[in-house]
Amino acid sequence: MKSQSEPTSDVTPDVTSDVTSDVLLSVRDLRIAFDGVAAVRGLSFDVREREVLAVVGESGAGKSLTTRALLGMLPKGATTSGTVRLRGETDIAAQRGRRIALVPQDALSALSPVHPVGDQLAAAVRSVAGVSRKEARARAVSALDRVGIPDAVRKARAYPHEYSGGMRQRAVIAMATINEPDVVVADEPTTALDAELQEQVLRVLGEQREAVGAALVLVTHDLGVVREHADRVLVMYAGRQVEQGPTERVLARPRAPYTAGLLASLPPDAPESEPGARRRRLPSIPGSPPTPDALPPGCAFAPRCPLAEDHCHQEEPGSWTADAGHDVSCHRWDEVPYPATELFLEQPV
Amino acid sequence: MSDALLDVRDLVVRYGTVTAVDHVSFTVDAGETLALNGPSGCGKSSTVAAVLQLRRPEGGEVRFEGRELTTLAERELRPLRPRMQPVFQDPYGSLSPRHRIRDAVAEPLKVQGRWNPADGPARVAELLDRVGLDPAYGDRFPHELSGGQCQRAGIARALASEPRLLVLDEPVSALDPSIRAGVLNLLTDLQDELGLAYLFICHDRAVVRHFADRAIEMRAGRLVTA
Numbered sequence: 256m257k258s259q260s261e262p263t264s265d266v267t268p269d270v271t272s273d274v275t276s277d278v279l280l281s282v283r284d285l286r287i288a289f290d291g292v293a294a295v296r297g298l299s300f301d302v303r304e305r306e307v308l309a310v311v312g313e314s315g316a317g318k319s320l321t322t323r324a325l326l327g328m329l330p331k332g333a334t335t336s337g338t339v340r341l342r343g344e345t346d347i348a349a350q351r352g353r354r355i356a357l358v359p360q361d362a363l364s365a366l367s368p369v370h371p372v373g374d375q376l377a378a379a380v381r382s383v384a385g386v387s388r389k390e391a392r393a394r395a396v397s398a399l400d401r402v403g404i405p406d407a408v409r410k411a412r413a414y415p416h417e418y419s420g421g422m423r424q425r426a427v428i429a430m431a432t433i434n435e436p437d438v439v440v441a442d443e444p445t446t447a448l449d450a451e452l453q454e455q456v457l458r459v460l461g462e463q464r465e466a467v468g469a470a471l472v473l474v475t476h477d478l479g480v481v482r483e484h485a486d487r488v489l490v491m492y493a494g495r496q497v498e499q500g501p502t503e504r505v506l507a508r509p510r511a512p513y514t515a516g517l518l519a520s521l522p523p524d525a526p527e528s529e530p531g532a533r534r535r536r537l538p539s540i541p542g543s544p545p546t547p548d549a550l551p552p553g554c555a556f557a558p559r560c561p562l563a564e565d566h567c568h569q570e571e572p573g574s575w576t577a578d579a580g581h582d583v584s585c586h587r588w589d590e591v592p593y594p595a596t597e598l599f600l601e602q603p604v
Numbered sequence: 605m606s607d608a609l610l611d612v613r614d615l616v617v618r619y620g621t622v623t624a625v626d627h628v629s630f631t632v633d634a635g636e637t638l639a640l641n642g643p644s645g646c647g648k649s650s651t652v653a654a655v656l657q658l659r660r661p662e663g664g665e666v667r668f669e670g671r672e673l674t675t676l677a678e679r680e681l682r683p684l685r686p687r688m689q690p691v692f693q694d695p696y697g698s699l700s701p702r703h704r705i706r707d708a709v710a711e712p713l714k715v716q717g718r719w720n721p722a723d724g725p726a727r728v729a730e731l732l733d734r735v736g737l738d739p740a741y742g743d744r745f746p747h748e749l750s751g752g753q754c755q756r757a758g759i760a761r762a763l764a765s766e767p768r769l770l771v772l773d774e775p776v777s778a779l780d781p782s783i784r785a786g787v788l789n790l791l792t793d794l795q796d797e798l799g800l801a802y803l804f805i806c807h808d809r810a811v812v813r814h815f816a817d818r819a820i821e822m823r824a825g826r827l828v829t830a
Contacts, residue, residue, distance in 0.1 A: 313780035314751065420644060449644045450807045476781050513782075520785035522814030536792060537814070539785035543750035559782075 277304045279437050279470050280325065280355070284337035287320050287329065294547045295320050296494040297337070302438060307464070307471045309485035309502070311478065311517075315544050317494040318474050322442045325472065326351050341438065353383050356431040358441040358460065362423040366415040372426050373399065373411025376433055383434045398429040401466070402459050421452040428460050435467040442474045457484055478517060482506055487580075490514050493545055493555035496574075500581030508593055510583035512560045515595035516540040538599035554586065561598050562587050609634045609669060609801050610655065610688075610769055616663030617650040624650040626825035627664070634768065635795065637802040639816035641809075646822040648805050652771055655803065656690060657681055669768070686716055686765035693774035695754035699746040705732070705757045706742030712764040731760040736790055752783035756790065763794070769801045777807060788815055 280302040287295040295317040302308050312318040323329050324339055327348030341347055341355055351357075359365040367375055376395035380386060386394070392411070400407035402425040415423055424444060431439050441460060445453035461484060464471045473485060481488050481502060488505050490498040490513065498511040509515040519538040542559040545551060554572050557563040564587070572584045585591070592598060608631035617625035625647045632638045642648055654661040657673050666673045668688060673681060692698040699708050709728045713719040729739035735756040746754050755775065762770055772791070776784040788811070794800055806812050812819050821828050 313782055450809065451643050478781070517781055520782065522785075522788075522808075522810040536789045537785035539789055540782040541786070543752050543783055544780060 278302070279304055279342060280472070281340045282321075282325070282337070283340075285321065285324055285339065286336045287317070287324060288334045289332055291334075292548045293550075294494050295324070298491070298494075298496055299337075300489055300496070300499060302470045302472055304437075305464075305468060305470055306487065307461075307473060307485045309481040309488045310472060310474045310491060311476060311481060311488060312491035313476055313544050315493065315546050316491040317547075318491055319442065321491070322357075322440055322472070322474055325438075325440050326355060326357055352379060352436075353434055354436050355438045355440065356434065356436040358424075358428055358431045358439060358444045360443040360446055362420070362427045362447075363415060365427050366423065368415055371412050371414055372418065376411070376426075376430050379430055379433055394433065395429075398433045399426065402426070402429045402463060403455075404429075420448055421455060424448060424452070424456045425459055428456070428463055432463040432467050432469065436469050438472065439464055439469045440472045440474070443476070444473075445475075445477075445480070453480075478506070478521060490517075493550055494547060495555065495571075496582075496584060497556065498581075498583045498585075500577070504578065504581050508577075509595075510577045510581070510588040510591055511556075511585045512562050512587070512591050512595070512598070513540070513556045515591050515593060516559075516599045519595045519599045536600065538596050540599060554584075556585075562590065607670070608632060608667075609636075610803065611667040612651075612655060612664070613667070614664035615651065615654055615661050615666065617647070617654050617659065618662045624825055625654065625661070628822065628825075628827050629664075630820055630827070632769065632801045632803055634801050635799045636818070637795065637804050637816045639804045639806055639812040639819040640822065641806055641812060641819065642822035647825040648822055649773070651822070652690070652773055652803070652805065656688060656771060657685075686712065687767050688769040688771065689762035689765050689767040690771045690773060691755075691758055691762050691775050693778050695751050695758055695778065696746055698758045699754060699761070701746055703745075704742065705737075705744055705746070705749070708746075708757065709742070709761045709764055712761060716765065728764075731763055732757070734763065734794075735760045736786070750783070751779050752787060755779060755787055759787075759790065759794070763798075767800065769803065771803045771805075773805045774807065775804075776811065784811075791815075 278301045283299050285295055285298040286293065298321060310318050329335060338345060339347055341350055344350060347355065366372065373392060373395045376398055377391035380391040380394050396407045396411045399411055404410050404422055404425055418426060444460060445456050448456060457480065475481060485502045487500065488502045489496055490511065492513050498505055498509065498514050505514065509518055520540060522537060540559050545555055551558050553568040553570055557567040567586050572586045574582050574584050575588055577583050577588060610632040613629045615625050615628045628651060630638065640648055653659040655666055661674060668684065706728050709731055710719065710724060713724060728742060732739045732742055737753060737756050741749065776787050779787060795802065804816055
C-alpha cells in the first residue's frame with residue numbers, strides 16, 4: 256500500500272515552466288485518491304494553444320480520472336491535491352461547456368434519449384450565449400452540417416437512437432465545439448467504433464478543433480492514433496507519468512521501457528508483410544498492469560520490466576530530461592534499447 | 605468438393621425483410637486462421653451466429669467436419685457443439701460473475717459428461733496452466749482477474765471441450781494494449797500445438813496481417829474481394 260506523499264515527487268522538475276504565455280491548461284502535481292487509495296499520483300503537464308496532447312495509458316493508469324479533473328467533474332469522495340488551471344482560473348467546472356468541453360467515449364449515453372439532437376445542441380448554445388431559440392437552433396443545424404451530418408435540418412429533429420454510431424459521435428463533437436472552447440478533451444472518442452469510422456471521427460474532430468482554434472487533449476490507448484494526430488504525448492502508468500514529449504521523439508526513441516514495450520508489441524504494420532507471416536511470436540510485456548490498491552513498491556512497472564534491477568523495486572524513479580521537452584521516469588532510461596524487440600521477446604509467463 | 609474443416613456455402617441470414625448475410629461462402633481448413641473483417645453492421649456477427657448454429661440460417665449450408673449442420677436437429681447437433689467453441693470480445697461478460705474460474709472451466713466437462721472427480725480438478729489445473737494462468741487463480745472470481753487473465757480463462761474454458769475450431773470474436777480488442785500481444789502469442793502457440801482452426805473476427809488490419817493466414821471482408825452482408 257502506497258502512502259500518498261512520495262519522497263521523490265519533489266524531484267519532478269517543472270518541465271514546462273520555461274514556456275510562457277501560450278499555456279492554456281496547466282496541471283501541477285495532480286493527485287487523486289479514493290479512501291486513501293491513490294489513483295493519480297503526482298501528474299504535471301501543460302496544454303498550449305492549438306496543440307494536440309495525447310494521454311496514453313491502459314485501465315487503471317488514471318487517465319479517465321485525470322480527464323475528469325480537467326473538466327472539474329471528479330466524482331464525490333475523491334480526495335485531490337495539486338492544481339488544474341485553465342487560463343489561470345482554478346474553477347474549471349464554471350468554464351465547462353464554454354472554455355473547455357468534453358467529447359465522451361460513449362456518445363449514446365452522453366446524449367439524452369428523449370430530446371431531439373438539435374434541441375440538445377441548441378440548449379448548449381443557450382446555456383452560454385444569450386441568443387434566441389431560433390438563433391440557437393440555426394447554430395445547432397449548422398454545427399451538425401459542419402461535422403458532415405447529411406440533411407442536417409432534418410437530422411436536427413431526429414433523436415439519438417435514429418443516428419448511427421458514427422453519426423452520434425459526430426453529433427457530440429458538434430456539441431463539444433459549438434461554443435468554440437479553448438480546450439476540447441476527448442476521452443477515447445473512437446474506442447467503440449470500427450476502424451473506418453475511427454478515421455472519419457478523428458478527422459472530423461481534427462477539423463472542428465482547427466475551425467474553432469481549440470487545443471485538444473486526446474485520451475487514447477491507441478499508439479497509431481497518437482502517431483497520426485498528436486503533437487505531444489504523455490504516457491501514464493499506474494497513476495504517474497512515465498514519459499512525456501514531442502510525439503515524433505517519443506515514438507522514434509522511447510526512453511521508458513513501458514513505452515518501448517508497447518511499441519514493440521504492436522504487430523508490424525508493413526504493407527509488405529503478407530498474411531501468414533505470423534509464425535513469429537510478437538514481443539510482449541509480461542503480466543498485467545497493477546490496480547491502484549495493489550501497487551508494487553518502487554517503480555510500478557518494475558515487476559513487468561525486463562530491465563528492472565533491485566533498485567527499481569525499492570525506489571520510485573524521479574524524472575529525467577532525455578532531450579529537449581522529452582522527460583522520462585525510469586531509473587535506467589539511458590539503457591533502454593530501441594527497438595526493444597529483443598528485450599520483450601519470450602518473456603517467461 | 606472440399607475437405608475443409610468448415611465449409612460455409614451460400615449462407616443467408618434474414619431478420620424480417622432485412623438480409624444481414626447475403627449468400628456468403630468461405631472455408632476454414634484444419635489448423636488454419638481465416639480472418640473475417642468488415643465495418644459494424646456488415647453481418648459478421650450474424651455469420652458467426654449461423655456458423656455456430658446459435659441461430660438457424662435462412663439459407664445455405666454450414667458443413668463442419670463434413671456434416672451439414674443446418675438440417676440437423678438440436679439433439680444431433682449437441683455432440684458436435686463442443687468441437688466448435690466461441691471466444692468473445694468482452695472477457696468479463698463471457699464468464700459468469702458468480703462462478704469461480706475453476707468451476708467455469710470445469711463446466712463444459714460436466715455438461716458433456718466427461719467430468720471425473722478423480723482427475724477433473726487436475727484437468728482444470730492443466731488447462732489453466734496451458735493458457736498461462738497460475739492454477740491458484742482457479743479459486744478466484746472473474747472480477748478478481750485482470751482483463752487479460754479473464755480472457756485466458758475464457759480460452760481455457762473453450763479448450764476444455766477439446767474443440768477443432770475456435771470462433772474468436774474480437775478476442776483482443778477489449779484488452780489493454782500491453783497484454784494483447786501475449787494473448788495473440790498464446791493463440792498462436794495453441795494453434796501450433798493442438799492444430800486448432802480459427803475463424804477470427806477483427807477490426808485491426810495490422811493484427812489481421814500478422815495473425816491470419818487468409819482474410820475475407822464483408823460489406824452490407826456480402827463478401828467483397830480483398
